[in-house]
Amino acid sequence: MATQHVARRHKEEVLRRLKQVPAVALLGQPQTGKTAIGRAIAAEANGIYLDCQDWETGKMLAGGGLREFAVRNAGKLIVLDEFHQQMGLLEDLSGAIDEHRREGTGNGCFLLLGYGSIRDANRADASLEGRVSCVQLNPLDVLDLSGAGEEEVEMLWLRGGLPASFAAADDASSFEIRSDLNRNILSDEIIEEGMRVGYTQLRKLSVLLAHSQGRPLNVMEICRIMTLNPRTVRKFVDGHRKRLLARALPAYYRHAKKRLKNTPKFYYRDSGLLHELLGVKTAAALKAHEMAAMSWEGFVIENILCQLPEEAAARASYYGAAGGAEVDLVIERPGIGLWAIEIKKSVKRAPSRGFHSACRDLEPARRFVVHGGSLGCYKDRNGVEHMSLPDMCREAAAAFAP
Template structure:
């Protein structure tokens, strides 16, 4: 069993909130975490049609079956329950009674904000963090193996081929959620859109270019992106707003929550192909940013990550905002460290002045070191970087 870093956070939140919510992508381990963290609570899946119908038609009778609380899986499927949950926890303010899980950010979060505001402790659970697997002595293979397989739990606790698993994941989950959230007239166009997004992994978001390549309107691209964000398939990394004496790019960058899914959508099928693929650097950058994000989300905190890029092309891959200070992190996929890796960091440090915290570099090699005033971290040694 892999110990999830979010489990202590859930235990802490359970002491201060009557309801806990675990949201995140499908197959990220939400149900497993909820049942492990709260083994004494009954488990109820609202994906079961009969159970969901009972909860919708008689919410009082449904909740009466669980006077001491329960784990309600895929809770967004039964929005009628939320008002009755509010009444129940207001009348009996025992902490940590109900645990809600959900895969659709829009459905679960909108119900929480409308009826359960102030009563819910929230954790967003992404696929495994690399450190979780390393701590559990689970082999992830080489860097290219890990980028190709990704970090979804089923691909590390079952003998599954990534290509087959991702094909089923896209068909059974991504496309189903799309149909539930918006009406897609042409599913093949949406599939093309998914692949176009993967091809742009780590790039500045250009919605007009996406619309032209997919043959749909700018408005449609916006709606489809919102669905992918709601389903925790992609996320947008925002540029940092502070000028630092430079005109800055104001467009976000597009990333996937898992490199394995992005690689699959790019048509990469083995580690040898990935090792020479032009998108390898972008996938490695995507991986590092996701790992930094997971460390924050697993603590129940909002992400505090940005990137910095001037209109002349100067760039730092990640800025971690800590109060009024900024910690720069550069990401290089090369396995051999060279002093050129540090040039962007050194330029940014000159602009930032006293706003800058110590700089870090994560690269594709195996050795941790300090060079030129920068802490250099191997890809599998990211636990030594300061927490975001």
């Protein structure tokens, strides 16, 4: 497959919402392509692009400057990149939006670009509630790739969904891009989170967490190995979660027949960043690596969950009970019921006994096995639906559409 720019379907969603509301926030983890989309929209709309990390821009916008700037440029779309770097802008932004509403100057006045989740943005400043519509920009997923076959899916799994990494000329270049990004992420966290731990130790902690992929996070064991205090580890994990770099998949708890696991499972959300921490540079090395199965599990989970509305993805869980009953991913929604999903890399792998046992406990509306092949969808004699990852993503997108 020739690597090239992959158009993001999120751009059309942003344009649609800008026609309906005064302000839209495009949120996601670093390097997912927010700036590229924002610049493209600004250019097409003859708007104004501002980088809030720029010192002169920050000085101009401070102290009511945003409202004055918006008045001087009434009728133009203003794109504020890295707006989270200037959190004092949020109250100013609320006032500017209200002025536009009073003056009837129309929708599509502001586009905000920043990292974090929709829920975190809504909690950041209560004054934004009801004023800003949020769109989540995830890394590339299998539905972003036109007619994704096994080769494309394998490449996305190895390199991850960050556009620059995926579109690199070769695997070595992709690995270098991800090495630089992981280095920058740790440096930023030291500054922004006020971490009292040096870069080298945080890198070791990141690698240790990479080897915890897909497992319940044992903070005390990590502290023992790293000689760190629990507060530091939790702060680091929380910082990764807020930046959408990591996921804590909660345990399913609405079942009283058996004693259930209750510790969230830890996942790096981008498989490419995970593989850089594991030192995996090629597809052959990945398939032979001891963490390949857990890496594939996290990759599949992220691809499925990014097809769901944010509130549905936030309620996703895993099921684990005494005796080995387990489901890798549980998703549910009123009117649809509960889906139980088992994740396998091989097409030929049958569901485990633990999966069948868990399904007897949960009584799901639908049961799935997601595999890494391109074999068409079919049901086995037990009624379990077997699907490739692209097929499963299309099924989830259609069923959970707003």
